[in-house]
Amino acid sequence: MAMTNPGSRITQGTFSFLHDLTDDEIKAQVEYCLSQGWAVNVEFTDDPHPRNTYWEMWGLPMFDVKDPAAILYEVNECRKAFPHHYIRVTGFDSTRGWETPRLSFIVNRPTEEEPGFRLIRTEDEGRTIRYTIQPYVTEEKPENERYR
Amino acid sequence: MIQEVNPEDLPENQEEEQPAEVLPDDTPIDLEEEFKASNVQEVLDKLDQELIGLAPIKQRIREIAALLLVDRARQQMNLTTETPTLHMCFTGNPGTGKTTVAMRMAEILHRLEYVRQGHLVAVTRDDLVGQYIGHTAPKTKEVLKKAMGGVLFIDEAYYLYRPENERDYGQEAIEILLQVMENNRDDLVVILAGYKEKMDRFFQSNPGMRSRIAHHLDFPDYGENELMEIAKMMMRDLNYEFSPEAEEAFREYIQRRMQMPHFANARSVRNAIDRARLRQANRLFAGDTKNLKKQDLKTIEPEDIRASSVFQEGVPDPDPALSQ
Numbered sequence: 001m002a003m004t005n006p007g008s009r010i011t012q013g014t015f016s017f018l019h020d021l022t023d024d025e026i027k028a029q030v031e032y033c034l035s036q037g038w039a040v041n042v043e044f045t046d047d048p049h050p051r052n053t054y055w056e057m058w059g060l061p062m063f064d065v066k067d068p069a070a071i072l073y074e075v076n077e078c079r080k081a082f083p084h085h086y087i088r089v090t091g092f093d094s095t096r097g098w099e100t101p102r103l104s105f106i107v108n109r110p111t112e113e114e115p116g117f118r119l120i121r122t123e124d125e126g127r128t129i130r131y132t133i134q135p136y137v138t139e140e141k142p143e144n145e146r147y148r
Numbered sequence: 149m150i151q152e153v154n155p156e157d158l159p160e161n162q163e164e165e166q167p168a169e170v171l172p173d174d175t176p177i178d179l180e181e182e183f184k185a186s187n188v189q190e191v192l193d194k195l196d197q198e199l200i201g202l203a204p205i206k207q208r209i210r211e212i213a214a215l216l217l218v219d220r221a222r223q224q225m226n227l228t229t230e231t232p233t234l235h236m237c238f239t240g241n242p243g244t245g246k247t248t249v250a251m252r253m254a255e256i257l258h259r260l261e262y263v264r265q266g267h268l269v270a271v272t273r274d275d276l277v278g279q280y281i282g283h284t285a286p287k288t289k290e291v292l293k294k295a296m297g298g299v300l301f302i303d304e305a306y307y308l309y310r311p312e313n314e315r316d317y318g319q320e321a322i323e324i325l326l327q328v329m330e331n332n333r334d335d336l337v338v339i340l341a342g343y344k345e346k347m348d349r350f351f352q353s354n355p356g357m358r359s360r361i362a363h364h365l366d367f368p369d370y371g372e373n374e375l376m377e378i379a380k381m382m383m384r385d386l387n388y389e390f391s392p393e394a395e396e397a398f399r400e401y402i403q404r405r406m407q408m409p410h411f412a413n414a415r416s417v418r419n420a421i422d423r424a425r426l427r428q429a430n431r432l433f434a435g436d437t438k439n440l441k442k443q444d445l446k447t448i449e450p451e452d453i454r455a456s457s458v459f460q461e462g463v464p465d466p467d468p469a470l471s472q
Contacts, residue, residue, distance in 0.1 A: 064294055065294060065296070066296070067335065069296045069335040070294070070297075070335075073296070
């Protein structure tokens with residue numbers, strides 16, 4: 001893990017093994033989404049668990065926006081309001097047969113160092129061991145108080 | 149075991165280092181070539197052909213195009229250029245072509261790579277101002293987001309500001325607008341449009357707005373001959389033609405109509421043509437329906453025009469949408 005992913009950064013969505021995308025790179029990705037006719041929306045959360053699929057939405061999906069500058073504007077608004085949250089941008093394809101997010105990538109991380117996950121081993125019948133993970137940040141702190 | 153990431157290895161930090169190359173003062177630049185490459189001439193030609201008159205406006209558009217082109221050339225030479233503000237204000241009477249020019253403007257700015265997408269979002273007060281507290285800001289921002297990368301055209305912009313009601317939400321929309329006009333200059337161009345006097349009053353009470361708008365374009369009223377030209381062009385586009393007597397009648401119609409209240413320049417001409425078509429259709433039905441020729445379908449006769457109440461009663465025709 002540490003070899004490919006320094007500092008236990010969470011790796012969800014596209015580009016998450018890369019360095020943080022710059023604003024220009026975000027714009028370029030959004031440009032692609034818009035050129036495909038996808039609706040782009042901004043979501044945020046402070047629970048990094050990989051099974052936490054549905055993040056909070058920042059406003060409505062932007063269906064009739066034509067230029068990436070508008071999306072970046074909302075991303076920045078969201079960054080201002082939730083500097084200690086994960087923020088991601090999702091491109092939703094409404095074409096029949098797809099009807100699903102086609103691209104999703106993180107654009108904001110709450111802290112420089114992310115504490116990562118605790119591996120919990122539970123002894124079960126016989127010598128079976130069941131594994132689960134828990135983010136360190138969710139252990140004792142409730143929502144909106146993590147990563148401070 | 150944490151792997152160290154040297155920040156200088158990250159791509160975002162690598163380009164910054166090299167200083168911009170300084171080109172010698174005598175580096176040649178072919179503006180002509182640049183001009184051709186941008187295809188702007190095509191749009192300007194189209195503007196010349198499709199819009200009758202409006203000489204001062206066309207001149208101004210050419211100047212703006214030249215400025216942008218020179219700016220682009222300067223950029224290639226690594227001369228620092230600040231992005232020019234291109235927010236504009238179109239004033240003029242109704243039907244003088246403000247919206248049409250705004251649409252063309254979006255295309256020109258797109259060709260010159262000043263705006264990225266080149267679409268036009270036309271709005272009025274209703275689209276910007278909300279109905280209750282907290283409704284205006286998201287509504288205005290929504291519209292601004294849609295317009296980003298293109299041109300935002302605010303028709304009758306002075307209605308945004310209502311001095312008689314101090315709790316009016318229009319002021320809030322103006323403030324957001326000003327903020328975005330200043331901070332997102334690269335992202336959108338705002339064009340305000342409206343009647344001259346009302347617009348002047350609007351600027352008096354919003355000096356911040358006035359100072360952020362670099363270009364004030366005043367659209368002149370059309371003369372009689374220009375209106376005739378416009379009429380003929382509209383007819384051509386619709387595949388109709390005036391008979392020689394009808395043309396005379398229409399000229400007389402314009403002369404009379406221009407003196408009457410609520411004359412809306414090209415828009416009045418369009419409405420007059422629409423009504424003439426209606427009367428022509430009625431005339432054809434009432435007459436000999438068996439022996440018509442293609443020519444008959446195309447031609448507007450003088451009686452189609454002279455039946456107008458402009459001639460009969462000396463008042464403008466009622467609004468076709470309201471009459472049955």
